[in-house]
Amino acid sequence: MAKQLIVTAHDFGLCSSVNDGILYAIKHPNSFITEIALLPNAPGSNEAARLASSLEQSISLSFNITTFRPLSSHVPTLVDEEGNFKKVDIITWNFSVLEQFSEEDIRRELDAQVDWFIEHVGKKPSALLSRKNEHGDPKVLIPFIEKAKFLGIPVRTPVWQWKENYGAQSYVTQEGVPSTNTVVLSFLSWKGPNGYNLEKDMERFIKEVTEQEGISELIVPVGFVDEELFQLSAVNWERAQLFSLLDNDEIYRKLTNSFHLISYRDIRPSPKKLKTISHNSIHIRPANKNDFSSFISIQKHDGFPHAYSLQKSRLQKLFDRGELFFIAIYQDKPIGFVSVDCEIRARIHFLCVDKQYTGNGIGSMLMKTILQEVQKQGYHTAHTFVEKKSSKEVFLQKHSFQLIGVYHNRYGPNKDATIWEIQLDKK
Amino acid sequence: MKNLIIVADDFGLTECVNKGIIKAYKEGVVTELSLQLFSPGTENAVQLIKKNAINNVGIHLLLYNWLETGKNFHRDDYVKLFSTSTTQDLQKRAKREFDTFQKLTGKLPTHIIPQYNIHGNLKVLDAICIYAKEHTIPMRIPRAVLIKEHLNENYAAETFLRRSGLRTTKHLFGQVLGSNLDEIKKYFLSNLKTVQDGEISEIYLHPGYVDKQLLLLSSLRYERARDLTLSLDKNFKKSIEALGFKFSTYTNAWQNN
Numbered sequence: 145m146a147k148q149l150i151v152t153a154h155d156f157g158l159c160s161s162v163n164d165g166i167l168y169a170i171k172h173p174n175s176f177i178t179e180i181a182l183l184p185n186a187p188g189s190n191e192a193a194r195l196a197s198s199l200e201q202s203i204s205l206s207f208n209i210t211t212f213r214p215l216s217s218h219v220p221t222l223v224d225e226e227g228n229f230k231k232v233d234i235i236t237w238n239f240s241v242l243e244q245f246s247e248e249d250i251r252r253e254l255d256a257q258v259d260w261f262i263e264h265v266g267k268k269p270s271a272l273l274s275r276k277n278e279h280g281d282p283k284v285l286i287p288f289i290e291k292a293k294f295l296g297i298p299v300r301t302p303v304w305q306w307k308e309n310y311g312a313q314s315y316v317t318q319e320g321v322p323s324t325n326t327v328v329l330s331f332l333s334w335k336g337p338n339g340y341n342l343e344k345d346m347e348r349f350i351k352e353v354t355e356q357e358g359i360s361e362l363i364v365p366v367g368f369v370d371e372e373l374f375q376l377s378a379v380n381w382e383r384a385q386l387f388s389l390l391d392n393d394e395i396y397r398k399l400t401n402s403f404h405l406i407s408y409r410d411i412r413p414s415p416k417k418l419k420t421i422s423h424n425s426i427h428i429r430p431a432n433k434n435d436f437s438s439f440i441s442i443q444k445h446d447g448f449p450h451a452y453s454l455q456k457s458r459l460q461k462l463f464d465r466g467e468l469f470f471i472a473i474y475q476d477k478p479i480g481f482v483s484v485d486c487e488i489r490a491r492i493h494f495l496c497v498d499k500q501y502t503g504n505g506i507g508s509m510l511m512k513t514i515l516q517e518v519q520k521q522g523y524h525t526a527h528t529f530v531e532k533k534s535s536k537e538v539f540l541q542k543h544s545f546q547l548i549g550v551y552h553n554r555y556g557p558n559k560d561a562t563i564w565e566i567q568l569d570k571k
Numbered sequence: 572m573k574n575l576i577i578v579a580d581d582f583g584l585t586e587c588v589n590k591g592i593i594k595a596y597k598e599g600v601v602t603e604l605s606l607q608l609f610s611p612g613t614e615n616a617v618q619l620i621k622k623n624a625i626n627n628v629g630i631h632l633l634l635y636n637w638l639e640t641g642k643n644f645h646r647d648d649y650v651k652l653f654s655t656s657t658t659q660d661l662q663k664r665a666k667r668e669f670d671t672f673q674k675l676t677g678k679l680p681t682h683i684i685p686q687y688n689i690h691g692n693l694k695v696l697d698a699i700c701i702y703a704k705e706h707t708i709p710m711r712i713p714r715a716v717l718i719k720e721h722l723n724e725n726y727a728a729e730t731f732l733r734r735s736g737l738r739t740t741k742h743l744f745g746q747v748l749g750s751n752l753d754e755i756k757k758y759f760l761s762n763l764k765t766v767q768d769g770e771i772s773e774i775y776l777h778p779g780y781v782d783k784q785l786l787l788l789s790s791l792r793y794e795r796a797r798d799l800t801l802s803l804d805k806n807f808k809k810s811i812e813a814l815g816f817k818f819s820t821y822t823n824a825w826q827n828n
Binding site: 161164165168338339340368369370371374380381382383384385387388 | 587590594746748749750751754755758780781782783786792793795796797799800
């Protein structure tokens, strides 16, 4: 499948010229904008919301707590003496005023901005974004995620300074809120002689973004330029650059051929899988040699790619070396297994659940069983390693494993493993 | 002394462009405006000249009437026009614009700056020189931008102009396209560094705001807003002054020297 890309028009609501420019751009026959980020508290917000209510596009909320005035009445930690939000500096990226913000006030303002959106646009936002990605700060992130879960909508990946921000980004994954993986801020400066070679730059952009994993988002500032805009924003003339791109058919063709253009609406969380299997109906027992073919079959069907497939000869060796295996049985059918290698110290080696039965807590049951066994054997800690930035890390965090290191190139060039450890005594 | 004239081209294109040019003139480094006739924003431009009592206004010669053609002339249109017109035809077109300029502003133009440097074409230059000589009006140096994007030297036209005794600058710098503002600033400053004492230079800019009307009328869009930003850039201004330049106009640059 082609690489998925969300293209977001930034700052809808900033002022009339920006609103008009965005409308012009989305109606252009070569428009590749899929998402519109609406500002709730800017001079043109009410006008933009009126326009948005009749648009078919996916409209997200661009939470804004660092420019203009709050929508809620009492948020003393967020504002200066004149009642404006305390200022940040995007050039030096001085966001130190966030230190003074109380989480309670952030939460109150977030409620007010979301309420404003629903009231004025007539529907819930397609996603929660923040104007300068303030939600890369944990103080903003936590209320943000709560709200996104409550509304059942995705969030933009919480980068900081538009760069990777692992702690916050993994928190979003861990909380199960759908999100993007990377975000690219506009095309910034086109290269070429003093910056003008649209075709070449587009090729470079496509190459760079295609190499990124997961869903990417491109944020484009769009707008007509007038005096008001010059007063409101340091990003002014740049907003008119998009029009030159739109009028270029070749660029439109390249973009649409290279990406599957989607919106935040397309990554809304699906309704939760119902827990259909009662834990009482699952039986976990120590495994023996007769279970080898079950292990091989479960590994094939666990939904993860594997560097190598289990074979009977390999399993025999592990068994002979003393590796302990447990198997989960549901209605006489083996559906999962776990193992620990205690040769030197306790290392959780395999944990697989048949994909058909995932989401029922079977992996957690297997993990608990094996940790009890490790403790019984007299170990105070257990460790394991998994692919870096995989959902397996989230699973380990949930089971109180701590990240203790990185195993470079464990799975091949640039494919690192993260090493995790759990203290069993503290349980 | 090094004199530098900074001209805003296309005054009169649209109201939105006019508004940006006025800001660049009043608050920025622009010293001289170049007014185009028979264009969608001409009337508004003339009002702005009077309202703000601006004296340094020259003519941005188009040789076509926008209100008749309904569109602007591209390079190809000019090439076609020149191959099918006599000097007399071109002279007539030019005169219509000169007369209208005087009628609307009540003054003579302070300079003659033909669109796209079309006076790099000798037939056009010949046609314009008659009027310029009659009223002693300086003219932009006729570099060869009609053929290429770059300001290539144009020996024949430049020599022709010099021999006619009309005033023109020694240097002309411009950077129309480009989205890397830092690089554009560097380009201007490195070129200005090469200017010798006693020489007169011109920089041309296209400041303006951007609206829907502009998108329909012109291929220069964000570039205008970019040039407005450049005009208002205090550091850019300081860097030019630090190179020993004095900001001048087509009227006083030769007196200052």
